[in-house]
Amino acid sequence: MAMEYFPCFYFLLFSLIQFINCVQPATRTQDPIPTDKLLVLTVATAETDGFLRFMQSANYFNYNVKILGMGEEWKGGDVGRSIGGGQKVRLLKEAMESLADQEDLIVLFVDSYDVIFAGGPEELLKKFQQVNHRVLFAAEGLVWPDKRLADKYPFVRSGKRFLNSGGIIGYAPNVNSIMQQWDLHDNDDDQLFYTKIYLDPLQRETLNMTLDHKCMIFQNLNGAVDEVLLKFGTERVRVRNTVYDTLPVVVHGNVNTKIYLNFLGNYIPNAWNYEHGCGVCDEDMIDFSQLKDFPSITVGVFIEQPTPFLPEFLQRLLNLDYPKDKLTFFIHNNEVYHEKHIQKFWEETKNIFKSFKVVGPEEMLSQGEARNMGMDTCRQDPGCDFYFSVDADVMLNNRQTLKLLIEQNRKIISPLVSRHGKLWSNFWGALSLDGYYARSEDYVDIVQGKRIGVWNVPYMAHIYLIKGEALRTELKERNYFILEKLDPDMALCRNARELTIQREKDSPSPESFHMLRPPKGVFMYITNRHEFGRIISTANYNTSHFNNDLWQIYENPVDWKEKYIHPNYTRIFTENLTEEPCPDVFWFPVFSEKACDEIVEEMENFGSWSGGKHQDKRISGGYESVPTDDIHMSQIDYEKEWLHFIREFISPVTLKVFSGYYTKGYALLNFVVKYSPERQAFLRPHHDTSTFTINIALNNKGTDFQGGGCRFHRYNCSIESPRKGWSFMHPGRLTHLHEGLPTTKGTRYIAVSFIDP
Template identity: 85%
Template structure:
């Protein structure tokens, strides 16, 4: 009997399979035409998030109908508390005209914090495969009423709880759900949908289920660790690693909006490995097509002692932008820098459109000063842009201002980094407590392995803001003051979150509940060009006469730019050096500025030795061939000078004395002063060194007459020293030499006996 039943069943199965797979048989699931999918979303304002949503929808050619645009938002502060009922009311009204279209599929989604990662065909296929009339998004966290947890159906695997940010279903069924709405705009939409879903009879009658395994909807709240970017040819997907699914609708609900911003830097087609940044040239502002350049207020903030400030200020003058279109506001919080500001003002007071300085006597906090600068632009209707820059930013790209304006973003900053470090002016992510966290792509962006325009949660030091944004989205004052945050963190948090507030134009007590939604102004960093660098201010000591000289360790690039001769690198590229005597080499090494500041530092110290034989500064206390000098060690410059030798003298040594690898060490490093009145010359002698450098620190002719050096063995004299140029010659054995008399003025040279 059992055998007979098996044969009958087997025979029936073969016939059924033949009918299913025959050429004339209809498919098991008939596909839904993409024309039958309509997206309904609620947005009362065109925020940055909404515009991003529409870009992703347009990329996949979705049909989108926006509900409530221009309407006052009365649905509560949904980012921080219950609310959102206004969305259901608007959806209910829209569905009244669509209720009888049985084959129409409605996809109701949020817009401010949502992007698409796939197209209509895929979403309809997955909806059809779910085999339900209505499918809600699911998440692992319950909101807003945890007491309802036990009423949810148990699930073996997947997300258990409903999320109202994504609903897909046939129009008649969606209409039947939302037609039950009879609450207020500021009541909670998710609670409304939850109660319907938790009613077993309604759940069965309306044939509802949840997208438990994120086939269509990916809610990020509580699931960030499950999500990875999946790079492919053409576009980028989001992959849920827990369920091995490729969600189509990615929703940054709860506190995951910044993570959605990170994903949105790639999904669906913003950046990939094959094509780089595909959207960087979208909506560019072509400055060449404008009748005149926009007006820019430049806010300069000097909040702590800052090395290389004159060079920073000079770079503002060299920006490639019409100076009459630049208004300058300077807040200087340091008395030490008043001399630099005064010099800059005298140079540029007639260059810029206007020039305003607020000094340390005003006793403004950083937040107050930054608010003041921003207010100057906010209150001036002709101010098109506000460009804020801190004094520790060295803009090496003269086109920076133009390049930022052309990107046409509300808030954008140029990437600047600290030389040789991963320290930059932006954060790729935030930790749960709102402070620094490293995003997966941070290092690649800093090192410019990924080039583009990046939506980021925090920036500082230098950024450009549209004047219109200051007068609209950021029209309230005190954006730089928030709790215990530093000013830049306060600004970024205020711009990101735009903390909702009571509507001022509504006099009723109910207005306390009528909260505007978070605007979420996006902030961008661009690394499409090399803009410059950040300098270190942490250990800047202002106790010297010329303090920048001591910055060779902290800020080596800026030190080199200021203090190394402009032709130094040509020694190696064009053999730019001379040999005036056998084994005596002559090459440029120090800039005129370096020479002047070293001399000034020595004269400021003032304790010249007088050229006496007794010298307690050296071992043994006796100098056989004394000079009128000051040792580098006396002014606390010995470590810096030895580093200069290793960095800039040692490479030349290897070039001219091939095969000799110097240790770059010297016990005797000093500046000599020759004058007819004190010490005019130096008698013949050998140096206690393997080789010696002798750098001219001032000019023959204008600063002194005479001078020079004569090498006895070769009867060779060099009588025309060049400022900033160094002699290099062997010390102990072959090059007996003497200092020729200085006949007028004062001659300064820097000497080191290297490898004693």
């Protein structure tokens, strides 16, 4: 008879447990749980960037956090890629033994390297009370690590069904009861351990456990990235689960979602919002005024392909506002074409910098090998405080760049630089599934400066600053720039993001690998708090000319203008910097000295001057009535670029001085004239076949030649002192008959265009 009543006994026992669990917590929810009854436990064996971010968010909300395992060797396996994490349970078990008798203590356990708090203790405890259970585990939509256990989970009508071990909250005695069952190894799987306990119906009922099915407290991102959106408030930013319309308190970037968590961490809880901008940019900054001396920096310069404006790039490095005796230069030049530029730079600076090393194309190093060598220059020098890597296609226009980057006090930080007028920049805001470029939702706003701050990104290139200490600790492994088939920058970024594995005693055996700490990453930051410069285009850079940068007016218009347009050109429009030495003859600055010199050099290098002959096959009809000793722009393949120069820099002046006339900016004849007593000293009176003509002086009177000038017959007006880089502009037909005055000594060069023929 006793056996017949045995099932009924268990049925009544389960019913009684359910009744007690339902009734008792209900009485407790009448009063809020005091926040001093909440203790946060987390495991961290090292102060990684992820851990520091976790603590920053915890401190923002005033959580009481106890850290377990700091300084221990990590033996819990690679939990980001396989099973493991048992070491965390062991540490929790040890911690809970002293807390087990505190009946009213609420213990929250969360991971630290990949977790951010989005809400405070009051909200957390209120939501836990609403759950009406003694222990609450985080939930996710994917079962791990044993998919065969999926069918054993209780049915869930709505919400996530499977347990995740990255978040647990419960009353101390109940949590302790779970932890005391651990008797496995540090590298066994923590999630499987918790899962088996949860799937035991008796334990689930006895300990009153449930899962956070609708992400009220815990938001695991794995398999749920599409569910969450940023919700901006006036003071702080939240993550909103759009499926369940909840605001999770703890955001967990588990498995392969850490990059997305980094994106969210750029905003939550107070990193950036629309009203106040960056809330953390000024925290933990280095104050140069408090330093006894400037940090020592190794500057790695990489010239890996023919690059326009290289002398200007090197000059910008020289102009950086930083003590030169604190700079050590390592230059890798992979191009024979640029050896003359490096040689000149070395001769000018060899006694300025602390040291100067050049590795040339004869070494035949790959990009990865060269960059490893440059980084090792700092890594192996205990006195190197920072490593500053910059590619030759970066034009820095902020002299304070080094100081501004150092001040931010990040292990790896890069100034934002982008292509002029384009969204192409030196960072990626997100990665695709195969590890390549993907556009984050804030990428355009960051590049365009609509969101200003310091941003955690998965990829940066071209220019960055790395702490020397980081190179000798977290990033101490060699060959960071060589990985599979990735380009060097992608290899560096992946190696920085992902776990560093170290071999014991240089043993070649795979079994000898062990991890010194749990999966972690060194965060890489981009700052756009200041304007730093731009990336120039190296595409289609033709090095077959004598002065190749002259041809860059299309590819790199800003750098072309800075190098070749007169520094006072804009004053034509702001300060009316034009002169009228003769009626309707206007005089204004247009070319820099460098432009004048390089155009003359280009023509002399070509060398085929016409000789001032009437017979001229270069023009229609083959006959020139008033010939000059010249070379046409078309002969040096510069016609297209010259016409673009006319449209961009001459046409605006035309509209200013000849009000109401809109030029087409077109010319059939564009040429450089050479006057000298030995060849052709002057030009007889003539009209130009143009609506108007420009005449640009390319060298200096008194220094390069004597005599010269231009006389306008109708007005009996002569201009005998042309200025280098300045242009005359005058009507061509009918009114302005003119002649070229004799050059009596030296050689005079002018650039002429007959515009709108």
